Amino acid sequence: MIATQKIIYCPNPNCSHPINAAENQVCSNCQTPLIHRYLWSVHPNIQKLEAGEIINDRYEVIKQQIWLDTKPAKLPEIPTELSSSMITYLRCSQEILHLPQIYGYLSLKDSHDILLLENVPIDETGNLYPAISNAWKQATPVRQIYWLWQILQLWEKLEKFGVNGSLLLAENLRVQGCFVRLLELTNNQDNTSIQKLGESWENLISQAQPSIAEQLTSIVGQMRDPLVKFADIRSQINRLLLAASAELPLRLNVAGATDIGAELEHNEDACFPTGEDCIDDPLLPRVSIVCDGIGGHEGGEVASKLGVQSVKLQIKALLTEVSGQQELVSPELLQQQLAASLRIVNNVICNANNEQKREGTQRMGTTMLVAVQVPQQVQTVAGWDAENAHELYIANIGDSRAYWITREYCRLLTLDDDVIAREVCLGRSLYHQAKQRRDATALTQALGTKQGENLRPTVQRLIIEEDGLLLLCSDGLSDRFLVEQSWKDFALPVLDGEMHVEEAVYAWIKLANQKNGHDNISLVLTHCRVSPESIITSTPVEFSPEILETPGEATLEAEESEFSESIQLPLDLDLDLELDSENSESEAKPVKAKKKRLSALIWLLGLLFLLSAGLGLGLFTWWRYNPTTFGKACDRLPQGLQKICPKN
Structure with missing residues (x-):
């Protein structure tokens, strides 16, 4: 059957009019966000399909192997026995950043079974990403x-x-x-x-x-x-x-906050940094942490805070050790060290449980999600020595989530440590099948619940080579696909310089309280920039101070050079005006010429005023948003000019 009009069904089971035009983003009846799930169909011998054809009264053919599930709330067909190829997909499911996952399958007449894959490289309009x-x-x-x-x-x-x-x-x-x-x-x-x-x-x-x-x-x-x-x-x-x-510049701006939520009386979440953290903390702005406590007010709240404080000490020691190395530390070794750090933190919480004689479900624990930007010294391709190679490590235990967001996309980086993931990774069940279990979202790993040698933290490395936002959050924000549905509203203004990171954090918390207020909410947002910095025109909020990474020597020298040139410009203009003044006194001119000269002088004075005002605004902005490099530039000025520099 060929569809005459592209439609998609609302995922809300209580919607009285669930049929929507496929281009809608929310249900026209109940305003529930619609799910546009594009699938990749694997079928070796199926006959040629036409665009618009409806398969099994559900899947619309967009292109030969790209199908749209028009009834995404309905459970896909699940085989009674998993084939070896299906099990391979399941065993590789931890690589969610790179590999597709099994959605379901179809058994059609006169055809081999069709495997349907999700998490495929298809954009939101149904087109493949480029080869x-x-x-x-x-x-x-x-x-x-x-x-x-x-x-x-x-x-x-x-x-x-x-x-x-x-x-x-x-x-x-x-x-x-x-x-x-x-x-x-x-x-x-x-x-x-x-x-x-x-x-x-x-x-x-x-x-x-x-x-x-x-x-x-x-x-x-x-x-x-x-x-x-x-x-x-x-x-x-x-x-x-x-x-x-390392040849790229790198600037980091981080902000975080935690909120009790709209329905709870206690906050078992903890994160770093928040507005209460000192801006001189040596871990800023390279480290961000989110913990979601388990065990009630007397347990989860203690465990999450203990986890944050303990892992900060471990990371500080690790960064100190790395900074003293003459050779590059391999990513494999750094991943091992971060995993070991989480096991140490686990044992700290575990020992606290033992001292308080907590047993079974009374034992306190916490999820932990840590991101560390590790600066390593390296010689660049061009041959100069750089201080930072842009490595970003993310370590995870539990179901707090990390996302990488750019202007074009939002990618989930982490896999939850829950029963669903366990059943899938062991090759026992398809994802949507395991999701039907009563204990589907129960955690299989958390810090503090068992000895560290039994933990299997997931640690991965990214390279920051594009402008983007790193979002770490507890499930108070990520539940119900809220990040996937709302990222454009908050991430794009930050990336475009229209909103500060702090503003985005609190705006996202406000939305989460409206949509997911059943839980505590924590998030840490890091703005990573490798392109030239643009000045943000919106008024900064006072939630927490902006934290900027000090640029390397090459960047500093370039900024100092620009500073020297800019302060010379008004002096040159003054010199030109003095010469013009001398010429006007030594030469006799008609009255009209004097008026013209006076007009020109007024025009030049006006131009000088505008240039001076612009220079002053530029210097003020530099001093306000990057006082460290401004101060270093001032120190290189002649002694007389240093007096006019503002003090930090």
């Missing part, structure tokens, strides 16, 4: 290396399940901004050695950006050697990635 080969030429050097690094990471993980050959198929590799994503997983048919991977990269490397082409060509040449070690290739790609990313 890596099509996006490669326009990508920056950092992004090109970052894509290759992600492929290497996936290669090692998918090899365990015999599907790493999926990374050799050019059209299967898609990119959404800085992230590599796969359309589907395919079982290995031929040799899938690292030599094959190197061959698949050759066409990309031939079109690499000039600044990195030579190094990448050398690495791919090594990959042809049958004796090459995977770890050596990974190490070289990592070093090149950090060397390229």
Whole structure:
């Protein structure tokens, strides 16, 4: 059947008129947000389908393999027995940032079973994100290396399940901004050695950006050697990635807050930073933490606060250790150290439980979500020494969530530690099937409930190579897909310089109280900027001070140079005016000429006033928003001019 009008059904089971036009964002009857779930259909021998065709009275064909679920609230068809290919998808489900997940399947007459995949690289309009080969030429050097690094990471993980050959198929590799994503997983048919991977990269490397082409060509040449070690290739790609990313500037602005919620009497959440934290805290603005306590007012509230304070000490020690290293610390080692830090915090809370003789459900615990921007010194591709390689590590235990948000998309970075995820990862159940369990959202991991050696924290690394927002939040905000539905309203104004981070935090909390007021709400928002800074024109709020990272020496010298040039400009104008004045006194001119000269003088004085006012406003803005670099620039001025600089 061919649909004459594209429709989608409201997910609200109580809606009296659930049929909506597909282009609607909310139900025209009950105002419930509509779910536009685009699926990738895997069917080797199905007949050609026409756009608009309705399959099984539910799925509308957008393109041959892209289908829209018009009844997204209805449970998809679940097989009675899972095939080996289905189990592979389930076992790989932790890689939600890169890999699709099974949604359901269809069994049609005269056709093989059709596998339906969600979390696929399809945008909100039903179009595929570009293949890596099509996006490669326009990508920056950092992004090109970052894509290759992600492929290497996936290669090692998918090899365990015999599907790493999926990374050799050019059209299967898609990119959404800085992230590599796969359309589907395919079982290995031929040799899938690292030599094959190197061959698949050759066409990309031939079109690499000039600044990195030579190094990448050398690495791919090594990959042809049958004796090459995977770890050596990974190490070289990592070093090149950090060397390229370190050439970008990086500014961080962080704000956080926690709220009791609209319906509760106690707040068991805790986060860092909040408006109560000192702006001189050495962890700012590189560290953000969200904890959601478990165990009631006398337990959860204590556990979450204890967790925040304990992990801050661990991270401070880790950053101190990293700063003293002469060589780069590998991402694998940093991930191990962060996981070990969470286990130590776990044992602190666990010991408190034991001392208070808490047993069973009385034991207090907490989720923990930590993001750490680790600055490492590295020599850049251009050959100068940089102080920060833009690494961002995220460690997670529990169901608090992290998102990376840009102007184009919002991506969930973490996987909940709940019964649903456990059943899926063990290959026992499809996601939407496990979601029907009574204990579906019960936590399987939390800090303080058991000994640290039994914990399995998830730690991942991102590279900050684009402007974006890192959002960490408790389920008081993330429940009911509130982040996915509202991110544009809060993230875009911050990214466009129209709203301060603090304003966005409190506006998001206000919305969460309206929509998810059943729980405590905590969030920490970090604005990461690698592009030139723009001045925010809105009036700053007084919730918490803006925290800016001090730029590196190269940035400082550039700003000081601009400062020196700008203060010289009015002096040059004054000199020109004095020369004009002398000429007017020494030469006899008609009255009209004098009037013209007077008009010109007034015009020049007006111009001087405007320039001086603009300069003053610019200097004030610099002093107000970045007093550290302003003060350093003042220190380089002659002694006489230093007196006019404001004191911090």
